[in-house]
Amino acid sequence: MTNWDIVWDSRDLLWQGFLNTLSLFSVAIALAFLLGCLIVYRLEDPKTRWRLPLRSFIDIMRMLPFLVLVYLLYYGLPSAGIRLEAWWAGLIGLTFYHGAYFAEILRGCRVTLSNGQIEAAYAHGFTPSRMFIRLILPQLMIQARPLIGNQLVYALKDTAFLFIITVKDLTWAANSISATYFVPTEAFVAVIGFYWLISLVMEMAIRYAGRFGHKRGFDHV
Amino acid sequence: MDASAWPMLLEGAWTTLWISGISIAIGIISGLGIALLRIAKIPVLEQCLVLYISLGRATPLVTLTLFIFLTAPSLGLNMDRSLAGILALSLNTTAFNAEVWRGAFNNFSRDQREAAMACGMTSFTCFRRIMLPQMVITSLPGLVNEMSFLIKGSPSIAVIGIVDLTRVTNRISAVTYEPLPPILAAAVLYMAIIGGLIWLQRIAERHANRLAI
Numbered sequence: 535m536t537n538w539d540i541v542w543d544s545r546d547l548l549w550q551g552f553l554n555t556l557s558l559f560s561v562a563i564a565l566a567f568l569l570g571c572l573i574v575y576r577l578e579d580p581k582t583r584w585r586l587p588l589r590s591f592i593d594i595m596r597m598l599p600f601l602v603l604v605y606l607l608y609y610g611l612p613s614a615g616i617r618l619e620a621w622w623a624g625l626i627g628l629t630f631y632h633g634a635y636f637a638e639i640l641r642g643c644r645v646t647l648s649n650g651q652i653e654a655a656y657a658h659g660f661t662p663s664r665m666f667i668r669l670i671l672p673q674l675m676i677q678a679r680p681l682i683g684n685q686l687v688y689a690l691k692d693t694a695f696l697f698i699i700t701v702k703d704l705t706w707a708a709n710s711i712s713a714t715y716f717v718p719t720e721a722f723v724a725v726i727g728f729y730w731l732i733s734l735v736m737e738m739a740i741r742y743a744g745r746f747g748h749k750r751g752f753d754h755v
Numbered sequence: 756m757d758a759s760a761w762p763m764l765l766e767g768a769w770t771t772l773w774i775s776g777i778s779i780a781i782g783i784i785s786g787l788g789i790a791l792l793r794i795a796k797i798p799v800l801e802q803c804l805v806l807y808i809s810l811g812r813a814t815p816l817v818t819l820t821l822f823i824f825l826t827a828p829s830l831g832l833n834m835d836r837s838l839a840g841i842l843a844l845s846l847n848t849t850a851f852n853a854e855v856w857r858g859a860f861n862n863f864s865r866d867q868r869e870a871a872m873a874c875g876m877t878s879f880t881c882f883r884r885i886m887l888p889q890m891v892i893t894s895l896p897g898l899v900n901e902m903s904f905l906i907k908g909s910p911s912i913a914v915i916g917i918v919d920l921t922r923v924t925n926r927i928s929a930v931t932y933e934p935l936p937p938i939l940a941a942a943v944l945y946m947a948i949i950g951g952l953i954w955l956q957r958i959a960e961r962h963a964n965r966l967a968i
Contacts, residue, residue: 597946597953601910601921602938609924609934687812688904694815698914705818718825726814726822733813 537717541724544711551707552728558621558703559693559732562628563686569629570636574644574674575666577637588637595634600692603627608699624696632689639685643678644670676747683740687733694729704728760927760937767923768944774837774919775909778844779902785845786852793853794860804853811850816911819843824915840912848905855897859890892963899956903949920944 541548573592576584595603608623618626647670655665675682697705708725712718793804820843827834834842863886871881910921918926924941928934 594946597949598942599907599910599921599945601913602942602945605921605924605934605938606942609928610938613933613935691813691815691908694817695911697817705815705821708818709821712825718822719829722818722822722826726810726818729815729818730810730813734809 537715537720540715540717541711541720544707544715547707547711548704548724548728551702551704551725554701555690555693555703555728556732558624558628558696558701559690562625562693563632563689565625565629566632566689567636569633570640571671573633573637574640575663577641577644578662578666578670592634592638592641595631596638598631600627600631601695601698603631604695604699620696620700623699624693624701627696628689628692631692632685635685635688636682639678639681640674642681643674646677647673676743676750679740679743679747683736686736686740690729690732690736757931760931760940763923763927764920764937764940764944767918767920767941768948770917771906771909771919771921772948774840774912774917775844775902775906778841778848779905781841781845782848782852782901782905783898785849787856789849789853790856790860793857808850808853811847814847816843816847816908817914819847820911820915836915836917839915840917844905844909844912847908848901851901851904852898855894855901856890858897859894860886862893863890892966895959895963896956899952899959903952903956906945906949906952 573588576582576588604623604627607618607627608620611618611623651669652665655669660669693703694705697703697709700706704725708721711721715721789804789808793801820840823843823846824834824836824839827839867885868881871885872878876884909919913919913922916922920941924934924937927937931937
């Protein structure tokens with residue numbers, strides 16, 4: 535029996551890890567994107583009291599390593615009386631961390647958007663929320679798509695940190711296979727292949743989105 | 756957490772800093788080398804480098820670190836923990852830096868290269884005297900950005916037992932049974948390190964803008 539057979543025999547473990555990574559990643563990314571949009575929407579209003587807290591939230595998240603945030607949620611919060619399961623701590627950590635990054639990306643694009651069309655929309659009687667959803671957000675998403683794609687890859691890579699707080703993800707699967715059967719090379723090569731596959735699919739999706747943006751005349755980004 | 760925890764935290768911060776620093780230096784230089792090799796378009800090598808960059812960008816640091824540390828003995832290499840950590844961090848950051856350097860090379864103004872050729876410079880002299888100094892300036896923001904990503908990813912070396920700034924919090928809380936204070940202190944230290952880098956980046960960008968005109 536070669537080492538690859540051993541890895542093949544423990545494919546259930548790998549598959550479980552893959553599904554766990556994928557579900558955690560996709561749920562967290564969807565929530566993080568929503569959070570990012572909400573923050574940018576809140577910052578639309580120039581007189582809002584939320585400006586300072588939101589900006590400092592974004593800056594703090596950008597200066598903190600992801601693992602430290604997860605440590606805070608998983609090891610730190612119990613001393614404040616809140617006990618989270620590892621999976622939930624990971625999900626919340628991913629959502630807040632990458633939500634802040636999405637907010638920063640969208641905000642950066644928002645600054646470059648021309649003011650004329652927004653004034654025109656106001657003149658046509660758009661409410662702020664309608665204008666944000668129908669006018670600003672679609673343009674931001676098309677313009678920021680390369681940066682959003684990068685951020686998706688970063689988020690995928692950050693899920694691997696959750697193995698440290700005992701989330702049973704892909705890296706955990708590789709680690710436990712290699713610890714049980716002592717086949718580190720094959721187990722990790724298989725898992726790296728999985729990660730590569732996910733990021734290749736995402737890259738293809740972003741390229742497809744690029745073609746869509748090209749059709750809509752967003753070529754200058 | 757009492758006063759004796761601070762020296763431990765600072766020691767952890769120092770470990771993080773020196774391992775990241777060495778990896779950053781390796782990553783910038785080998786990134787330039789790989790970018791140049793890719794630009795040279797040597798048939799088989801080019802495809803290998805594309806594969807490496809694609810894989811290097813997609814592999815999580817934790818997974819890469821564990822992979823290197825656990826695989827090295829089965830290949831007959833006796834690898835030190837710190838060495839494995841440095842190798843993983845620099846393999847990762849090289850892939851990103853290579854793209855930054857390549858972008859700077861491809862966006863370099865054609866006029867200047869043609870002028871250099873017309874003046875009789877060999878392509879090596881032109882690269883060393885004309886292109887490289889300007890490429891350093893244009894790619895500096897991207898490189899510094901990559902540095903802060905590397906430091907944010909550096910806690911991954913804790914999985915192989917290096918006592919860096921993140922892992923040191925476990926050691927302190929194992930004694931005091933109070934995990935929150937050391938983690939908060941570590942967070943503050945990380946923010947100081949990365950905040951310093953962002954500040955440097957702002958200065959670099961300002962200089963780059965001034966020199967680009």
